[in-house]
Amino acid sequence: MDFWLQIVANGLLLGGVYALSAVAFSLEWGVLNIVNLAHGSFIMLGAYLTWMLFTSPLRVDPLLSAPVDFALLGGLGFLMQRLLLNRVMRGQFFLTLLLTFGIDQVLVNTGILLWTADPRAVTPAYSSRSLALGALTIPYTRLAVLAVAVGITVALASFMRHTRLGRAINATGMDLDAASLMGVRLPVVFALTMGLGCGLAGLAGAFYSLNFPFSPQIGGDLTLRAFVVTCLGGLGNMYGPLLGGLALGMVESVASVVVGSGAVDATAFVILVLILALRPQGLGGRAVA
Amino acid sequence: MSLLEIRDLEAGYGAVQVLWRVALRVDPGEIVTVIGNNGAGKTTTMLAVTGLVPPWRGEIAFDGRTVHGLEPPDIAGLGLALVPQGRRLFGAMSVEENLLMGAYLRRDRGVEATLRRVYEILPRLRERRRQLAGTLSGGEQQMCAIGRALMARPKLLCVDELSFGLAPRVTDEMLDVLVVIRAEGTSVLLVEQDVELALAVADRGYVMEGGRVVLAGTAAELYDDPGVRTAYLGL
Incomplete structure (x- = not known):
């Protein structure tokens, strides 16, 4: 019994990592209709920024560098949207796909040039400590990721609903022309949304670096996971990434025991296909008439 | 001075020209209607005025500014x-969130204060204020679209196909709302296929055919025009 409780706890904690990684991806896709293939590389940049600050003479704690990552990568995302992606927003979907793929390649190769392809890790004193709850062992860093994922999801949902800018972002995601008629300046809202998304990806990178080793090539896998989590959780629901992340984490955790670690990815994708076959809008998404 | 003045407006989509030298005006405090069949260019005129379709040639002046x-x-x-054709509400937002987007x-x-006034004019919206706009009935959606536009406290309200898909009773309710809005100082430009309804509330009107204005006059003049009576009123 304790063994299975631990598996469930591991699944929830892993789900927190996935959810935190996917919140921004889902926001960008839902509002801007951009499947941002550079998303994972922004998480990678967040991880490296955290590592640089941690290994600097100041030895900045990763929890303190997370807001710095948010601000710097948010600014970079804003500029990326304003200078590049806004030029093709009214074009065909594949143009943004192609452009973000190109940006991803630039970021990965710049990362290799700057930091080499060697894996790095951020290991503050508390990174190996765990909370013991009876027979359960819960690493503090994983618990922090889950707490931040829930906190950011709730804060983002509240921001989108109760603030003027949040409502404008929401409206833009639903109907570009109608939002424009209300006075929303679409290029600015596009850039702010991408800035927010890339900032959150940077913040996710800070927490990623606390939990996993990383190299400049981690982005591809992270983007794929974020894509799966967003499909699972469903677009159009701010809580979708949390739901999808927890579902994927749980499936992977249980699958690693039942079918073995070699078949975890295959099992997760089979279950994704099954869930989407039964509920195409995802677990938390709205059905489209 | 006219509130809205359109001169020699030409516009279209891609290479296809839809409007040909369209001219019309709306004076302060007026309800002006544009009538015509499908494809006459009424909606394109509205979209050009609101900036959603870029004009090719001509001039659009609003409140003294080009x-x-x-x-x-x-x-x-x-x-x-603009109250657009098809309402274009933010379906996954509540009625009140839609109204706030208008402001x-x-x-x-x-x-x-404007929100309270909109709820007074359209009391059904107050009852439905927490409901998602996408789940409203057609009439309630039209009320929400009008309420959302009023939240901006506009000088000119452009309404595209007010009666489309609405029961006659609801359409009458909506027309009463337009009269109230006008009495409070907002001019109205109403594009409408139901000519009898449009002429019942309008001060003046224009008839469009094939992207051109073919007739203009007061509502009474248009109502008595033999061409209008035959083509649009079935009399």
Whole structure:
């Protein structure tokens, strides 16, 4: 019994990592209709920024560098949207796909040039400590990721609903022309949304670096996971990434025991296909008439 | 001075020209209607005025300023609001959130007061204020679209196909609302296929055919025009 409780706890904690990684991806896709293939590389940049600050003479704690990552990568995302992606927003979907793929390649190769392809890790004193709850062992860093994922999801949902800018972002995601008629300046809202998304990806990178080793090539896998989590959780629901992340984490955790670690990815994708076959809008998404 | 003055407006989509030298005006305090069959160019005229379709040639002046070539947010900021065909509500937002989006450009402290006034004019919206706009009935959606436009406190309200898909009773209710709005100082430009209804509330009107204005006059003149009576009123 304790063994299975631990598996469930591991699944929830892993789900927190996935959810935190996917919140921004889902926001960008839902509002801007951009499947941002550079998303994972922004998480990678967040991880490296955290590592640089941690290994600097100041030895900045990763929890303190997370807001710095948010601000710097948010600014970079804003500029990326304003200078590049806004030029093709009214074009065909594949143009943004192609452009973000190109940006991803630039970021990965710049990362290799700057930091080499060697894996790095951020290991503050508390990174190996765990909370013991009876027979359960819960690493503090994983618990922090889950707490931040829930906190950011709730804060983002509240921001989108109760603030003027949040409502404008929401409206833009639903109907570009109608939002424009209300006075929303679409290029600015596009850039702010991408800035927010890339900032959150940077913040996710800070927490990623606390939990996993990383190299400049981690982005591809992270983007794929974020894509799966967003499909699972469903677009159009701010809580979708949390739901999808927890579902994927749980499936992977249980699958690693039942079918073995070699078949975890295959099992997760089979279950994704099954869930989407039964509920195409995802677990938390709205059905489209 | 006219509130809205369109001269020699030409516009279209891609290479296809839809409007040919369209001219019309709306004076302060007027309800002006544009009538015509499907494909006459009524909606394109509305979209050109609000900036959603860029004009090719001609001039559009609103409140003494040329708005030709301005973006929709700039035109909205001058006091021109559109109730678009098909309503274009934000379906996954509540009624009240839709109404607040209508006041997006306002920075004054009067938004709450305008919201209360919209609820007075359209009391059904108060009852439904927490409901998702996408789940409203057709009539309630039209009320929400009008309420959303009124939240901007526009000088000119452009309404595209007010009666489309509505029961006659609901359409009458909506027309009464337009009369109230006009009495409170907002001019109305109404594009409508139901000619009898449109002429019943309008001060003046224009008839469009094939992208051109073919007839203009007061509502009474248009109602008595033999061509209008035969083509649009079935008399």
